[in-house]
Amino acid sequence: MRLYEYEGKELFKMVGIKVPKGVITSEPIKWEGKAVVKSQLLEGARGKRGLVRVTDDVYNTILELKKLGIQKFLVEEYIPHSKELYLSALIDRDTGDPLIAASPEGGIDIESSTNVKTFRIPLERGVKTYDVIAIEKYLGVKGLEPFIKGLYSLVVDYNAELAEINPLAVLDNGNLVALDSKVILDDNALYLHEDLLKKFNRQEQVESLVELGGDIGIVGNGAGLTMATMDMVKLSGGNPADFYDIGGGAGREKVREALLKVASLPGVTRVFMNIYGGITRCDEVAIGIVNALNELEKQGKKIKVYVRLVGTNEEEGWRILKEHNIPVYQDFKTLLGEALRS
Amino acid sequence: MLQYGTKIVAGVTPGKGGTEVYGVPVYDTVADAVKEHEADASIIFVPARFAPDAVYEAVDAGIKLIVVITEHIPIIETAKMIKYAKMKGARIIGPNCPGIINPENSLVGILPPRAFRKGKVGIVSRSGTLTYEVSELIKKELGQSTVIGIGGDPIIGTDMVEVVKAFDEDPETEYIVVIGEIGGTMEERVAQLKKKGLIKKKMVGYIAGLTAPREKRMGHAGAVVYMGMGTFESKVKALKEAGIPVANTPYEIKDILLSL
CATH class of the missing domain: 3.40.50.720 (NAD(P)-binding Rossmann-like Domain)
Structure with a gap:
């Protein structure tokens, strides 16, 4: 689960990472002196889109941004600084140990940076002074300890998959302040942090859907098969609207929910389903599809569904779909050929 | 089982x-x-x-x-x-894996037996259903020696490199199929081994996630690209540079295997 900047900064404060003084508001407020008004959105590149503004007139800046549809703002003291660094923590997939990633070039898109160095901190021992010294030397600053320990703690104690400070500002007096936060929590560990979810008024949710913006809805079972499905649609000249994995062993309810959700995406008129039933039963899938289509018909929505369905109880699944005149295929290649032509 | x-x-x-x-x-x-x-x-x-x-x-x-x-x-x-x-x-x-099957001998997992027949292709995969799909496609002409679903999580107990090495030494395995996806660097590490000549057997690769956006989790906890690591492009490039043919679709895996 990706956190808003202000939520990430709340966590920063809890683990001892210094952030600018600020308030969160949804309405224009009075503010003495220079401030930074930061629109709270989950997407990146806010700066480029003009949604982060340095201003002496906080009140009117918020009014203007509200006209653009922004609902929440973090207003912070303006912090003059001479240098920006990058610092983050995540788990190394190969060793299972936390990594600290650091770059002397902060404030930019880290993917395009060429001088990111990673420091592995074995889980068994945690952050030691000599780790801190090595990273301070690389970045050419002092006073990193609370930042490194804080980021490490977010990964190990708060189940963050990624905890990032970009930029980390270096002030003229040498002090350090985290100007921005990006924290992504492990969805599978949210049950361990119910207090945080409550505090942020966020709900634990399983994200089975990723929107891609095209017009062909995609539903599959299993992440690999679903990804392969959207890739094949794209390679054949179609435009996938989404990625939706119903997971292993999905019953009729899950299938119905998936199809309704995908059918409701803007611009979707066709949905391609690709199901290989192992622990998933084809008859259950078929019933789910029929139920969803009945509902869509009642809503007056015209959605064409093409289904590739094989595996456990396939014959019963085919029978149910054919009974309702829903095109069913045993091979996704054939489905693609026919469905894209229609 | x-x-x-x-x-x-x-x-x-x-x-x-x-x-x-x-x-x-x-x-x-x-x-x-x-x-x-x-x-x-x-x-x-x-x-x-x-x-x-x-x-x-x-x-x-x-x-x-x-x-x-x-x-x-x-x-x-x-x-x-x-x-x-x-x-x-x-x-x-694993975790988050379908297990392991040695066709017509033993199964520890939830792989559906219908997709498998004793044969000569060793398959290692990060995905469940995609593995069944590929296995079934090559069932008739080639069959499988052993198929291992190593799991879709970011951290797993047995990685692709270890399995590929084991297949290379396995007398029942003639060809090795690697089914990967975006995220992590396992596929890249397999490619390095092949490039160094440490894997002797012929291999075919497939990577899912060509159209996946950055920093979005694609179903599997492990199918996500952070800080630009483990992109589709990086994996395909690494495999190709190692001389491993890469299939564009799961269907092509069979065609490539038959042409080797």
Whole structure:
């Protein structure tokens, strides 16, 4: 689960990472002196889109941004600084140990940076002074300890998959302040942090859907098969609207929910389903599809569904779909050929 | 698994000790079970919140191969349990995996038997259903030696590199198919081995996630690109540079194998 900047900064404060003084508001407020008004959105590149503004007139800046549809703002003291660094923590997939990633070039898109160095901190021992010294030397600053320990703690104690400070500002007096936060929590560990979810008024949710913006809805079972499905649609000249994995062993309810959700995406008129039933039963899938289509018909929505369905109880699944005149295929290649032509 | 011929000697469910399921005796703890039976492997279907405990229990009872089917275990818990197993000399396959099948011999997992026939292709994959799909496509002409689903999580007990090395030494395996996806660097590491000439057998690769956006999790906890690491492009490039043909679709894997 990706956190808003202000939520990430709340966590920063809890683990001892210094952030600018600020308030969160949804309405224009009075503010003495220079401030930074930061629109709270989950997407990146806010700066480029003009949604982060340095201003002496906080009140009117918020009014203007509200006209653009922004609902929440973090207003912070303006912090003059001479240098920006990058610092983050995540788990190394190969060793299972936390990594600290650091770059002397902060404030930019880290993917395009060429001088990111990673420091592995074995889980068994945690952050030691000599780790801190090595990273301070690389970045050419002092006073990193609370930042490194804080980021490490977010990964190990708060189940963050990624905890990032970009930029980390270096002030003229040498002090350090985290100007921005990006924290992504492990969805599978949210049950361990119910207090945080409550505090942020966020709900634990399983994200089975990723929107891609095209017009062909995609539903599959299993992440690999679903990804392969959207890739094949794209390679054949179609435009996938989404990625939706119903997971292993999905019953009729899950299938119905998936199809309704995908059918409701803007611009979707066709949905391609690709199901290989192992622990998933084809008859259950078929019933789910029929139920969803009945509902869509009642809503007056015209959605064409093409289904590739094989595996456990396939014959019963085919029978149910054919009974309702829903095109069913045993091979996704054939489905693609026919469905894209229609 | 029983139907497939896997010798299941015991089941473990706390509180169910002394009962039987399909003629297999059930025990309260793994320690109780290994007192009565000789077991080489354990398979874990326990829900995510309790799965790590089940892994520790199996390791402490001296089991050396543990297949973890369970999905949704927190990453940090997985990292800890894998470190513990390694320290104790046990191997974990998974978590979040469909298991392992040696066609017409043995199955430890949930792979559907219909997709497999004894043959010469070793398949290692990060995905479940995609593996069944590819297996079924090559079933008639080639068949499979062993198929391992290593799991879709970011941290797993047995990685692609280890499996590819094992296939290279396995006399039953003639060709190796690697089914990868975005995220992590396993596919890149496999490619490096091949490039260095450390893998002798012919290989075919496939990577899912051509159209996946950055920083979005694509179903699997492990199918996500952070800080530009493990993109589709980087994997395909690495495999191709190592001389491993890369299929554009799962269907092409069969065509490439038949042309090798």
